[in-house]
Amino acid sequence: MAVYVYAITAAAHPLRLEGVTGVGEQPEKLRTVNGGSLAAVVSDAPDGLKAKRRDVLAHQSVLERLMADGSVLPLRFGAVAPDEEAVQQVLEERADAYRERLSALDGCVEFHLKASCAKEALLREILLQSEEARRLNEEIRSGRGGQDLQIALGELVAGEVQLRHESFAAETVEALRPLARDIRVSDPTGEDFVSVSFLVEQARQSDFAAAERDLAEQRGEDFDFRLHGPLPPYSFVWMPEALEISPWVRSPKF
Template sequence: MTMSLYIYAITGSGHPLRLTGLRAVGGGSGAPRAVTAGPLACVVSPAPPELRPKRRDLAAHQEVQERLMTDGAVLPMRFGMLAPDDAAVTAALDDGRAEYVRRLEELRATTEFNLKAARSQDDLLREVLTESGEARRLNERTRDGGGSYADRVALGELVARQLDARQRLLAEQVVGRLSEMARDTVVASPAGDDFLNASFLVEQGRAEEFSRAAGQLAQGYGEGYDFRLRGPLPPYSFVA
C-alpha cells in the first residue's frame, strides 16, 4: 500500500532545497524531500497515520518552511495538506504551473508580518461618553437604575455603534500607515477584543525597517492599546 504524502510548500525546481537534518511532521523515518515537475518543486514527507496539530508537528511544519524561505521564494501550505502519492503531486504542479510560477515571482524576496491590536474597552467607552453628547445624556439618565427601558436600549445601541465605528477607524488608520511600507496587505476579521488583524507582505530588505516602524506606531498610541506583531513569517496570507 502506497503511503500518502504530507505537503509543506511549493517552490522553484532551482531552489537550493536544503532539507538535510529537518524533522518530518509525524516524526517518522522519512525525511522531507522534493517532488519536481518542470520549473516547480513540492516539498513532501510520508504522512503520519494520524495527523493532528500537535506542537512538535506544527513546529516541524514551520521549520521546513522557514529553511526554504531563507533561500528563495516559497508558497507555504497550511498545516495538514496531504496528497495520495508522487504522481498526484506532479499532476497538481503541472495543472497549476502558470499560476504557481506567477505567484512565486510575486513573492520573491518577501516575507509576511501579522499585526493584531486591541484597545481597552473601558478606555474606549470613556472616550465615547466624553465625546458623544447623546451617549453622555442617556448614560446620566439611566445611571443607578434610572430612565426607561427604551433609554437603556437606546444607550446600548448607541454605544455599540460608536465602539464599532471607532475601532474600524483605528484599524484603517493603522493599516493605512503601515501599508505604505508593504507590497501587499490582507485584512482579516479580528477575533475577541481585537480591532485589527492584518498581514503585510514586506520586502525582505525592509523587514527590520517595517518592524521598527510598527513598534514606533504602537508606542505612539500609548496606554490602553495592545499591539502584537509576528514576523518575519512565511507568506501564508498571500499564497492564494
Template sequence: MTLYVYAITGEGHPHRLDGLTGVGSRPTPVRTVTVGPLSAVVSEVSEDIRPKRRDLQTHQEVQERLMADAVILPLQFGYLAPDDRAVRQVLEENAAAYLAALGRLEGRAEYHVRATRQDEDALLRRILHDSPEARALNERMRAGESDPQLPLALGELVAGEVRGRDEALAASLAGELLPYAREHVTRPPASPDFLNLSVLVDGEDEDDFLAAHARLVKDLEEGVELRLNGPLPPYSFVG
C-alpha cells in the same frame, strides 16, 4: 505511501533538509519531489494528520528552514497527496502558475498586524466624555431613573461609538503601514481584535516598515495594543 506536502520551491533552492523529519507519530525524513524547475517538499506519513501541537510546530519549522534560503510557496497545514506520481502531476499541470507566484513573492515576506483594545473601560470613559447624549443617559441612570429603555439606549449608543472608533482607528493604523507593503489582505477581525491585516513586504522596505510599526506602537492611544508577527511564509499571497 501517502505524502504530506509542506511547500513548493523553484529551481536553485538549496533544500537544506539534512536531519529534518516531518509530521506524524512516526516521523520520516523530509525530501523533495522534482519536476523540471519545480520541487515539492514532502515527507511520508502513514496516518491521518491532525493539528496537534507537535505537528503544527514541525510544519512551521520545515517551512521556516526553507524560507531562510529562498522564496517558497507554503502550503497550509494538512495538505496530503497519495504518492510521488500525484505530486509530479500537480507540479506539471500548474507549473506556469507556480513559477509566476514564486517570481511575485521573490524577496518578500508576510507580516500579520492585529490591533486589540485591552482596556474597554478607558474607551467608555472617553465616549462618556465626548458624547453629550451618552453622558446624559448615563447620568439619568445614575440618578435612579427606572426606565428600562435607558440601559438599552445607552448600550446601543456606546456600541455604535465603539464600532465607529474602532473602524476609524483600524483604517488609520493600516494607512500608516500600507505605503511599505507591496500587497495586503484585510480580513474580518475576531473579537477582541478590531484590525486583522496581512501585508507582503519587500526585503528592501522591511526596515522602514518595522520603524513605522514601532512609531505607531509608541503613539497608540490608551488601552490599545498593536501586535506584529513575522516575517512569515506568505500564506495570504500564494493564490
C-alpha cells in the same frame, strides 16, 4: 502511498534539506517531486497525523530552511496528497499560477498584526464627545431612566464603538502600508479592531517592525498591538481571484 506536502518552490531552488526531517513520531525523510519548472517538498504521510507541537515545529523548520534560500509557497500544516503522481500532476497543471505567486513572494516574509483598545477608554471617549450619550447616562444613573433608556444607550455606544474601530483599523493599515508589498485584511475577532497581514520584503522587515512599534507608542497604553512575524507568507499564497494553492486534502486531527 500518501505524501505530506510542505511547500512548492521553483525547480532551480537550492533545496538544501540536509539535517532537516519531516513530521511524524519517527521523523520522515524529506524528498522532492519535480514537475517541469517547479518542485514540491514532501515526505511520507504518517498514519494518524495530529497537530502536535512536535509536528507543527517540524513543518515550520522545513519552511524556514527553504525560505532562507529563495521564494517558497508554504502550505499550511496538514496538506496530504494521495501519491507523488498527484503532486506532479498538480504542479504541471497549475504551473503558470504557481510561478506567478513565487515571483510575487520572492524575497518577502509575512507580518500579522492584531490590535485592540480597552473598553473603558472607548467608553470614556464616547461620553466626553457625545452629548446624547452623556444625557442618557446621567438619566440612568439618577434613577429616572428605565430599560428603554438603557437599551438606547447600549445601542448608541455600540454604534460609536464600531465607528471608532473602523477608523482605528483604517489608520493602522494606512500607516504601515508604505512598508509592505501587499496586504490582506481579515475580519477581526473578539475585542480586536484590526486583523491584517503584511507582505514585507526581507530587507525592510526591521523598518516595518520599528514603524509598528512607533505606531503602538503613539496610540498609548489603552491600545494593545500584537505583531507576529516574520512568518512564511501563508496569507499571500492564494491569488486575488482565490485560486487555491493546494487542491489536496488537509486532515490533521486535533
